[in-house]
Amino acid sequence: xISATHYLILSLILLSLGLIGVMMRRNFITVLMSLELIFNAxxxxxxxxxxxxxxxxxxxxxxxxxxxxxxxxxxxLGLIIALTRLRNTVNLDEVHEMEG
Amino acid sequence: MSFDLFxxxxxxxxxxxxxxxxxxxGITMGRRGTRGVSLLAAASLVITAVLVWVFARPSGAVxxxxxxxxxxxxxxxxxxxxxxxxxxxxxxxxAGYLDRLKYGGGEFPSLILTATLGMFIMASAANLASxxxxxxxxxxxxxxxxxxxxxxxxxxEGAIKYFVLGAMSSGILLYGISLVYGSLGTxxxxxxxxxxxxxxxxxxxxxxxxxxxxxxMLFKVAAVPFHVWTPxxxxxxxxxxTAFISVGPKAAAFAIFLRVFAVAxxxxxxxxRNVIWAAAAMTMILGNVAAIRQDNVKRMLAYSSIAHAGYAxxxxxxxxxxxxxxxxxxxxxxxxxxxxxxGMVILLESRGYAGETISDWAGLSHxxxxxxxxxxxxxxxxxxxxxxxxxxxxxxxxxxAVNAGYVGLVVIAVLMSAVSLYYYFRxxxxxxxxxxxEAEGGAEMIRDSWAWxxxxxxxxxxxxxxxxxxxxFQWAKGGIAAIGLM
Numbered sequence: 001x002i003s004a005t006h007y008l009i010l011s012l013i014l015l016s017l018g019l020i021g022v023m024m025r026r027n028f029i030t031v032l033m034s035l036e037l038i039f040n041a042x043x044x045x046x047x048x049x050x051x052x053x054x055x056x057x058x059x060x061x062x063x064x065x066x067x068x069x070x071x072x073x074x075x076x077l078g079l080i081i082a083l084t085r086l087r088n089t090v091n092l093d094e095v096h097e098m099e100g
Numbered sequence: 101m102s103f104d105l106f107x108x109x110x111x112x113x114x115x116x117x118x119x120x121x122x123x124x125x126g127i128t129m130g131r132r133g134t135r136g137v138s139l140l141a142a143a144s145l146v147i148t149a150v151l152v153w154v155f156a157r158p159s160g161a162v163x164x165x166x167x168x169x170x171x172x173x174x175x176x177x178x179x180x181x182x183x184x185x186x187x188x189x190x191x192x193x194x195a196g197y198l199d200r201l202k203y204g205g206g207e208f209p210s211l212i213l214t215a216t217l218g219m220f221i222m223a224s225a226a227n228l229a230s231x232x233x234x235x236x237x238x239x240x241x242x243x244x245x246x247x248x249x250x251x252x253x254x255x256x257e258g259a260i261k262y263f264v265l266g267a268m269s270s271g272i273l274l275y276g277i278s279l280v281y282g283s284l285g286t287x288x289x290x291x292x293x294x295x296x297x298x299x300x301x302x303x304x305x306x307x308x309x310x311x312x313x314x315x316x317m318l319f320k321v322a323a324v325p326f327h328v329w330t331p332x333x334x335x336x337x338x339x340x341x342t343a344f345i346s347v348g349p350k351a352a353a354f355a356i357f358l359r360v361f362a363v364a365x366x367x368x369x370x371x372x373r374n375v376i377w378a379a380a381a382m383t384m385i386l387g388n389v390a391a392i393r394q395d396n397v398k399r400m401l402a403y404s405s406i407a408h409a410g411y412a413x414x415x416x417x418x419x420x421x422x423x424x425x426x427x428x429x430x431x432x433x434x435x436x437x438x439x440x441x442x443g444m445v446i447l448l449e450s451r452g453y454a455g456e457t458i459s460d461w462a463g464l465s466h467x468x469x470x471x472x473x474x475x476x477x478x479x480x481x482x483x484x485x486x487x488x489x490x491x492x493x494x495x496x497x498x499x500x501a502v503n504a505g506y507v508g509l510v511v512i513a514v515l516m517s518a519v520s521l522y523y524y525f526r527x528x529x530x531x532x533x534x535x536x537x538e539a540e541g542g543a544e545m546i547r548d549s550w551a552w553x554x555x556x557x558x559x560x561x562x563x564x565x566x567x568x569x570x571x572x573f574q575w576a577k578g579g580i581a582a583i584g585l586m
Binding site for chain 1: 229232233236243244247256257258259260264267268270274277279281285286331332335336399
């Protein structure tokens with residue numbers, strides 16, 4: 001029998017993978033994918049808890065999260081396009097004009 | 101189905117419609133209509149302010165909106181007026197700036213309006229779901245605003261750093277929300293408070309959720325150790341946007357911080373108090389120390405705004421009613437001080453750029469004594485010297501923290517205020533004691549009557565609050581008298 005604990009462990013793994021990806025990867029597109037992993041870890045949690053509690057509000061929030069993550073991805077991709085037009089790169093290490 | 105449900109929501113609906121109208125007006129009027137479009141957006145903010153005033157309950161009664169997703173109370177009205185003031189001043193600061201940089205158009209004012217709408221929802225959020233949606237509406241608008249000068253690599257870099265770290269912090273905040281939901285079974289803030297105070301819990305999932313939510317919120321207010329995005333985003337952004345994000349989103353983030361932590365999680369005060377205590381201490385120390393070695397004025401003000409978030413956190417750590425109202429007062433004063441200081445940076449132009457490096461300010465007192473005097477006043481206010489409002493704001497926060505028994509933290513705060521004198525006065529020394537002969541670039545004050553108006557308004561407000569703090573403090577106290585969840 002799969003319980004909420006199993007989902008919690010899976011979502012913790014996904015969250016860790018996402019956080020590590022955001023901090024370690026230098027390719028902006030991979031960073032965006034890692035951000036999606038974080039949001040999907042949250043969605044998994046919300047839906048598992050919602051099912052366990054028999055309460056719908058968690059699933060409603062999950063739908064909001066999916067929608068907002070889509071808008072967020074659109075802005076991320078827009079920034080990638082602006083960056084490639086200026087520097088012809090998607091590597092974050094090549095963007096360091098400001099110091100301190 | 102009754103439309104009564106929507107009546108207290110009319111200011112927000114108006115703001116949403118206005119943002120679309122402004123966007124379309126910007127497209128039809130073209131690049132040359134920047135000032136007209138900004139004026140239209142500012143006018144819609146004024147109408148929104150009137151609507152907020154009309155629908156506010158002067159008695160302070162708490163009214164749920166949209167089935168309890170939002171709440172209308174004095175606390176939300178206070179933050180709504182604060183946010184409206186910040187947005188309107190930003191519009192007046194930005195119109196001339198965008199014209200000069202050839203980035204005019206309707207997108208900028210329209211994004212300011214959507215960000216304002218997001219902050220409205222944050223200010224009155226009574227449910228973690230609406231809180232998240234408001235936060236993201238504000239954050240997404242602001243990411244675009246920071247990267248608005250899309251042909252400038254610095255603007256782009258600031259936006260990328262802000263976006264990546266901002267999205268990550270939203271994810272952490274959400275993960276915390278999901279854990280809190282899982283252990284308490286509700287997203288409603290009033291129900292969370294009721295559940296926690298009737299049956300105090302200490303299970304690991306709930307505590308982890310609260311701590312992760314605290315991390316997310318600390319990120320949004322730019323507290324150490326979650327501040328790394330701040331200097332780059334502030335330096336890279338167009339200066340009017342820097343002025344905006346240093347006050348509006350920060351005030352809104354403090355609004356949700358207070359509502360979630362000081363109100364909903366109040367029964368678990370002992371569990372999260374130490375996290376905020378440590379963050380406040382680190383924020384004050386690192387913000388002030390790092391500001392010392394900055395040669396770029398925008399970057400220096402970025403670290404200074406980190407330090408100010410640390411002072412405001414003192415009020416949350418205090419946890420008392422006096423502490424919460426001191427945070428409200430601090431945010432109000434800080435908004436006018438910071439917009440004024442950034443307004444002066446916008447108005448000093450050197451070689452086509454805003455007066456960003458400290459050497460641009462050399463000898464300003466000889467070339468335009470009035471401008472130097474006003475900047476001196478803002479530096480005094482930011483450092484917290486009487487008779488400015490900055491002193492009064494600090495006084496209320498510090499005394500609330502002392503009364504709550506946090507003497508050690510207040511000692512750190514006072515010492516760090518002394519450190520802050522050093523870097524604020526570096527600019528003053530530059531303006532008054534250098535003759536400016538070496539400043540061949542000739543940084544001059546530009547003629548932009550709208551931006552000058554904003555700066556003078558900020559000066560008057562800060563001086564008035566410094567001399568007569570009581571009315572404002574009473575208003576801030578009224579803001580928490582009927583906070584929607586107590």
